[in-house]
Amino acid sequence: MTTVFHTKQFRAGNSQAVRLPAKLAYPPETKLTLTRIGERIIIEPTTETLNDFVDFLCSVGKHHDGQRIDLDIPARGSK
Numbered sequence: 001m002t003t004v005f006h007t008k009q010f011r012a013g014n015s016q017a018v019r020l021p022a023k024l025a026y027p028p029e030t031k032l033t034l035t036r037i038g039e040r041i042i043i044e045p046t047t048e049t050l051n052d053f054v055d056f057l058c059s060v061g062k063h064h065d066g067q068r069i070d071l072d073i074p075a076r077g078s079k
Contacts, residue, residue, distance in 0.1 A: 003023065003024065005021045005023070005024060007019055007020075007021070020043075026045060030045055031045065031046040032044065032045060032046060033045070033046045033047075
């Protein structure tokens, strides 16, 4: 199903901006990717890649002190 809304661009500082109607809005803090194809500008959620996961692991490694956390995990079959 296609939903069409019309809006106008406006200036926000030195950038051009558009308002997305609430029915089209993404959840807060959603990372978005803008792609221009000819006269069209496509706005879509940024997809996670394997490189993003590697970057995450590298960032965690900078804060890890090397100590292993001991967890109290019950044996299988016991309650």
